[in-house]
Amino acid sequence: MKNYAIGGVEVVSQILANKFYDEGHKVTFVAFEKPPELLTNELNKGIVIHVLDLPLYSESNVLKLKDIIIENNIDIIINQWGLPFEPTLLAFNAKKGTSVKYISVQHNVPNNNDRLVKVKTSIANSRGFNKYLLKIKKKAIQFITAKSMHYVYFRSDAYILLSQSFIPIFKKFINLKHCNKLEVITNPITIDDKNFNYSESEKRREVIYVGRLDHNQKRVSRIIESWGLIESNNPDWKLTLIGDGPEKSNIISQIKDLNLRNVTIEGFQNPKEYYKRSSILLLTSEYEGFPLVIAECMHFGVVPIVYGSYPAVYDIIRSEFDGIIVSPDENGFNSKLMAENLEKVMKHQNLLQEMAKNAIHTSKRFSVDKIYNLWLNLFERVINQK
Template sequence: MKILIVIGKYPNYGGTEVVTTVLANSFVKKGYAVTIASFEQTVPELSSELDPSIVLRKLSYPVITPKNIKVLKKIILDNEIDFILNQWCLPFYVTVLCNMAIGKTNCKLISVMHGVPDKNKRTMYFENKMKSSKNRLLIKVYEVLRRAMLVFTSYNSRYVYDNSSAYVVLSKSFINTFVRFSGLKNTSKLITIGNPLTISDQEFGHDSSSKEKIILYVGRIDYTHKRVHRIIEVWEKMYGNYPDWKLVIVGDGPEKSNLETYVEQNKITGVHFEGFTNKPPTAYYKKSSILILTSDLESFGLVLTEAMSYGMVPVVYGSYTAVYDIVTDGKSGFITSMPYSEEETINKLRELMSDENKLDAMAKEALRKSQDFSLEMVLTKWEALFSTLNNKK
């Protein structure tokens, strides 16, 4: 089996990019030949994480050009590529490029949606503008723009689906959303394959003796999507009653300096901003007890399954349906209801921080639940998809 992965930015930091590396290396171990073609190679040193047999090729902007078509067509013909995995399936023109390169060959295109079908950063931008504006005219303008963006995204999604051999979404809960949003009548090409855990199976485990009283956030620090300020505001109301606990924020982003200033000015103790360092997230997972996420926009939440595989108990805002596939509310973690409630978040944290037995029991259940997303299980689903497509004329 020969596979070509097409992606926007790679090598690069980010969930989709990490998953791409893990899948590519795993396909090689299964005996497949893998080539990766990307438009931007922003962190080239990360290519060292790839198996030496994997070939990394460079494409260029704009996306649809005779040069890019020629490069991809040559890869397909020279390597007898069986499948293209399109990891950048929106916007639609990446699909156009892939199909122009495929031409009349037997290569099949599999498009992977790495987001929520009916929500994205652009629609969220206009939603937040509507909420923050007090000008009625501007609110109406933002609403028109938001609706226009949704219509455009819907057409994008439908085009990619219609022009792919298979369309992969990350969660079962996304199936109905995608069907409704894109107006599908025939769903035969729609498949669910979640993101795999990106850590070795040998690392799984929960050792309560190694755990410290740490609430952890890992990810980008921004206002619009991740809403990390909510975590700081929650901690501000709690830290005085839990002097033996601390909050650790791992990541970087546009809001980091603002939040650091807020913590300093308000003399909030027990907060540690780690930034992105050479220390892997697993170093934090191993010793932290609770993971907190208060994002307005997530797709799958790779950090969620990773943290759970180390026996961390998640307290996560249920703003996206995939979280219900990952966390069993009240057993392997807590999912707070919509709309966001600071009070509910605080209550769930207190419930865990005040009861070590409950925390330990839920940690063990979180570890067990994370196994549903083991690499081997995800690879089995990919191989089943390859087999199905190979059997279709």
């Protein structure tokens, strides 16, 4: 994997690694940064982590990875960084002369990423010759990204997408005619509590956001803007932001400018206790792959109200049944429409409770056990294929 910081990919990797290990598989991690204790403390102590050197590809890393493969009798490498070609080039050379199979995972919607969103935003805010140059830059980024994915796909024995809806997007983006290597395996719920029992009386009138405080992807300012339209009409409700990030100071300023009184920022926390007590999750991201927070909150009977800017959300939520998807209008995000949908659920407790119970049932599709079985079936097929 790219590194071993605290993020969705790393947490998913840790959860699956522990499950694989508990089921009798030998698991080894390879990363390019030393892992923080917050994650390694959750990793089974029998799982060894190896840290390679930067830059990603070097003859030294090839030799080190080859030694790891041989010493640990590795059968399958899972590349959790399915976009750039360097990790695949490294693994491809390290596994030469072995029967090791190689599986890559793309954790985002294939035709969008941080760099593309940034340049699209710059284009929207530019004029004249500068706008023309930015459009050229956008095409260059798209071309390089597609070529890199193309390289990784054809050197993998299987290539994992997180949503069925990503298959046509991926095929078009990299100009792929035959997709016999494509597989769809969603991320599992990473925060689980098999002893949790939904109780209406224990739920507070609280709306939560869980994630990074950033502008480019998460667009937390949209949450504050939407909340500002309804807070005064709902003084018994509160909004809690669980997370931190580069946009925090701007969010604090926005809260002050709107004179909002029922908003708190908790910083990075284990969200489990917030899931147990809160009633609604609000998510207004500009793009996502498969957002873990949606399935996790549903497990605890938290109703997700989500901006439908990415296709995977339609695979998770049945709008008006176990949550609400607010689709983009002709101008994109509409804070008034988001606020109206949020307030509708806040004001109708019967609707909220019905959706919460439906959400709990839906979340079972993303249990670790179910996702593990999908991986296990894939392992068997990949190992046995010629």
